[in-house]
Every structure is written in C-alpha cells, then in structure tokens.
Amino acid sequence: MVTALAAASEVVDPELPFVTIAELGILRAVEERDGRVTVTITPTYTGCPAVSAIRDDVRSALATAGFPDVAVETRLNPPWTTEWISEDGRRKLADAGIAPPQRRPLLTISVRCPRCGSPETEELSRFGSTACTSLWRCRACAEPFPRVKER
Amino acid sequence: MNDVARYALGLGDDALIAAQRLGELYAGSPEMEEDVALANIALDQLGAARLLLSYAAELTGDGDEDTLAFLRGPAEFRNHVLVELPNGDFAVTITKLLFLAAWQRPLYARLAESRDERLAGIAATAGLEVAYHLDHAAQWTMRLGDGTEESHRRMQDAVDRLWPYTREFFVPDPVVRRLPGIAAEPTAAEWAETVETTLATATLRTPAGTEPPEAAAGRAGRHTAHLTGLLDEMQALHRAHPGARW
Numbered sequence: 001m002v003t004a005l006a007a008a009s010e011v012v013d014p015e016l017p018f019v020t021i022a023e024l025g026i027l028r029a030v031e032e033r034d035g036r037v038t039v040t041i042t043p044t045y046t047g048c049p050a051v052s053a054i055r056d057d058v059r060s061a062l063a064t065a066g067f068p069d070v071a072v073e074t075r076l077n078p079p080w081t082t083e084w085i086s087e088d089g090r091r092k093l094a095d096a097g098i099a100p101p102q103r104r105p106l107l108t109i110s111v112r113c114p115r116c117g118s119p120e121t122e123e124l125s126r127f128g129s130t131a132c133t134s135l136w137r138c139r140a141c142a143e144p145f146p147r148v149k150e151r
Numbered sequence: 152m153n154d155v156a157r158y159a160l161g162l163g164d165d166a167l168i169a170a171q172r173l174g175e176l177y178a179g180s181p182e183m184e185e186d187v188a189l190a191n192i193a194l195d196q197l198g199a200a201r202l203l204l205s206y207a208a209e210l211t212g213d214g215d216e217d218t219l220a221f222l223r224g225p226a227e228f229r230n231h232v233l234v235e236l237p238n239g240d241f242a243v244t245i246t247k248l249l250f251l252a253a254w255q256r257p258l259y260a261r262l263a264e265s266r267d268e269r270l271a272g273i274a275a276t277a278g279l280e281v282a283y284h285l286d287h288a289a290q291w292t293m294r295l296g297d298g299t300e301e302s303h304r305r306m307q308d309a310v311d312r313l314w315p316y317t318r319e320f321f322v323p324d325p326v327v328r329r330l331p332g333i334a335a336e337p338t339a340a341e342w343a344e345t346v347e348t349t350l351a352t353a354t355l356r357t358p359a360g361t362e363p364p365e366a367a368a369g370r371a372g373r374h375t376a377h378l379t380g381l382l383d384e385m386q387a388l389h390r391a392h393p394g395a396r397w
Contacts, residue, residue, distance in 0.1 A: 046276050047198025076202070076272030079279060125184035126283065127191040135184065151279050 004037045005030040007065035014053040015130050018096045025084020036069045042080045045131035082150050099147035113138035114145055156210035157326045158334045161370055163203030164230035170196035171385050181241055195280040202273045221389035225378045232367040233316040235378040242305040245291045250317050252285035253345040261335035289349045296353025311358050318363035
C-alpha cells in the first residue's frame with residue numbers, strides 16, 4: 001500500500017516531466033485526517049500554466065493509490081524559491097539539459113553548459129520558454145540551453 | 152462589494168488589462184527574445200490578475216474570476232488608464248512597462264506585509280516577478296534612450312506622452328485610506344526615484360506636470376475608448392460561447 005505522501009510525491013511537473021513536484025519543492029505538505037487527504041502546493045510563478053494540471057494530476061494519482069477524497073490547496077506565502085529544489089531535482093534538471101539554479105548565497109561562479117560542461121556561457125534572454133527559466137548559450141559547443149532562474 | 156474586494160479588484164484589473172495589452176505583441180515583437188520576454192511578463196500579470204480577481208469574487212460572494220474578467224463593461228473596470236492605452240511603437244510599450252513596474256514593485260513590497268493573508272501571499276509572489284519586469288523595462292529604456300538619435304527621440308516622445316497618465320497613480324484612493332494595515336500604495340517619491348534615475352541614465356528628460364488628464368480616472372471607472380476596444384476582443388469568445396472550455 002502506497003502512502004498518500006508517496007503517491008503525491010511521484011507526480012511529475014507537466015512542463016518538466018523528468019522531475020517530480022516534490023523534487024521541485026512545489027509539494028509543501030500532505031496531511032491525512034478522517035479519510036480526507038489535504039495536499040498543499042506552492043506554485044513556482046503566479047501565472048504558471050502547469051498549476052491546474054498539477055492539481056488534477058495530484059487528485060488522480062491519489063485516487064489510483066486509494067485516496068478518493070482529496071483537497072488540493074494552494075499556499076503562496078512563503079513564496080516558492082529555487083532553494084526548495086532538491087539535490088535529486090537539480091541533477092535531473094542538468095541531465096535533461098537544463099542548468100539548475102545556484103544555491104544561496106549566490107556565488108559568482110559561472111553557469112556551466114549542461115551539455116558539455118564548459119563554463120564559457122552567456123545569457124541570451126532573462127526570459128525563457130517557461131516562467132521559471134532563462135535562455136542561455138554555450139560559447140564552447142554553441143548549443144543554447146534553458147536555465148532555472150534563482151529566486 | 153466590501154472595501155477589500157474593491158481594492159483587490161483595482162489591482163487585479165491593472166494586472167489583467169496590462170496582460171491583455173502585452174499579449175497583443177505575442178509574435179509581433181522586434182526580435183524573438185523580446186517575444187518570449189513580453190509574453191512571460193504578460194503571463195505573470197495574468198497570474199496575478201487571476202489570484203486578485205478570484206479573491207475579489209470570493210469576498211463578494213458572486214461569480215468568479217471569469218465573470219469579473221469577461222462579463223463587466225468598461226465603466227465597471229477599475230484599472231489605471233495607463234495600462235489600457237495602446238502599445239504604440241516599441242518605445243511606448245517599454246515606457247508603459249517601466250512606469251507600471253516602477254509602481255507595482257513598491258506596491259507589492261508593501262502589500263506583502265499586509266494583515267490580510269491572502270493579499271500578502273499574492274503580493275509576496277507577484278513582487279518577485281515584477282522585479283524582473285522593472286529590470287527588463289529599465290534595461291531597454293537605457294539602451295533606447297542612450298541609443299541612436301531616432302531611438303532617443305522616440306523614447307522621449309513616449310515618456311512625454313505617457314507621463315500625464317502616471318499622475319493617476321498618486322491621486323489619493325479613498326479605498327486605500329479606509330483599509331489601514333491591509334491595503335498599501337507606493338509613495339510618489341518611491342516611484343519618482345526609480346523612474347527619474349532610470350530616465351537620467353538613459354539621457355532622457357523627466358517631464359514636469361502633476362495633473363492627470365481629464366479622461367484618466369480609471370479607479371473611478373472613467374476610461375478612454377481604448378478600453379472598450381480591448382474588452383471587445385478579450386470578451387468576445389466568452390460572451391458568444393458562455394462557459395466555453397478547451
């Protein structure tokens with residue numbers, strides 16, 4: 001039997017389907033009381049279009065695991081921070097070609113290309129294909145890559 | 152409608168109308184990176200708008216974010232007139248963004264300390280995003296203002312034409328006065344410091360003039376005809392097919 005926490009933790013981010021919402025720090029709490037499961041999530045950005053999909057995916061994952069009575073609540077305070085992305089999450093992002101955010105306090109180490117590892121990289125745009133990423137390019141291998149912005 | 156709902160509605164309308172205007176530029180920006188940037192900023196504004204309008208609807212106990220966005224007429228919108236003005240050329244788009252972000256940044260910073268937990272939560276998240284908007288607008292303002300003769304001329308023109316509409320930000324809002332500790336608004340000095348420093352670095356002149364134009368009283372529901380056109384487009388689908396989903 002899978003626990004409610006384990007089932008919710010397995011849900012992946014619809015836009016970054018190789019990392020789970022637990023690894024990204026979006027999943028904040030899973031509480032069970034009198035047969036009802038309350039899942040608390042913190043969206044990365046206010047306009048993140050993945051939030052409603054995450055809500056639905058959490059409900060169906062829990063239903064499959066035997067928890068039909070589920071409430072998904074959104075908590076905005078404290079706001080989501082990249083500090084909540086776990087080490088596993090960071091590794092999986094890098095494996096998928098997305099440079100993970102740096103840890104606070106921000107050190108001025110250069111951003112490494114997630115493909116070739118070169119530190120010779122440059123920012124093309126502070127806004128990327130999703131709200132939480134910026135667009136970078138590697139000067140060594142010439143590949144563009146997204147990077148999760150620290151916040 | 153109680154005062155907290157009224158306050159959330161005003162902020163939500165600012166964000167919603169700004170999002171709709173910026174969204175018009177999607178696939179129409181001067182370069183691809185800018186398309187992505189402006190669409191991202193529009194999405195942030197839309198995200199804040201949804202949270203604020205949902206809260207206003209909950210407090211009112213009538214309808215939801217969609218009924219507020221799609222079923223009100225122009226006179227019922229409470230956005231500042233600045234955000235409904237057309238995008239114009241890129242200089243106008245960037246100047247509008249600079250003026251708005253320089254206001255929303257200190258606004259959300261103060262509101263994050265609100266006694267109202269919902270407003271504080273929304274402001275805490277939206278504030279992190281607006282910091283990026285402000286930075287983006289300031290970078291472009293400097294690049295264009297301190298750029299070619301043509302880009303400088305267009306930026307100064309945009310600053311001069313939009314300036315009067317920024318005065319509306321600092322007309323005392325009775326709703327804010329009635330909500331001490333809950334509502335927040337930036338001071339004129341906070342806004343001026345950000346904007347004037349940016350304009351000076353961009354070799355642009357800060358206009359004089361302290362009165363908003365007669366037509367600019369958005370918080371009181373008095374708007375330009377530009378809002379009517381914007382709402383016609385934004386609301387057409389919902390009005391033609393109520394409850395449509397995809």
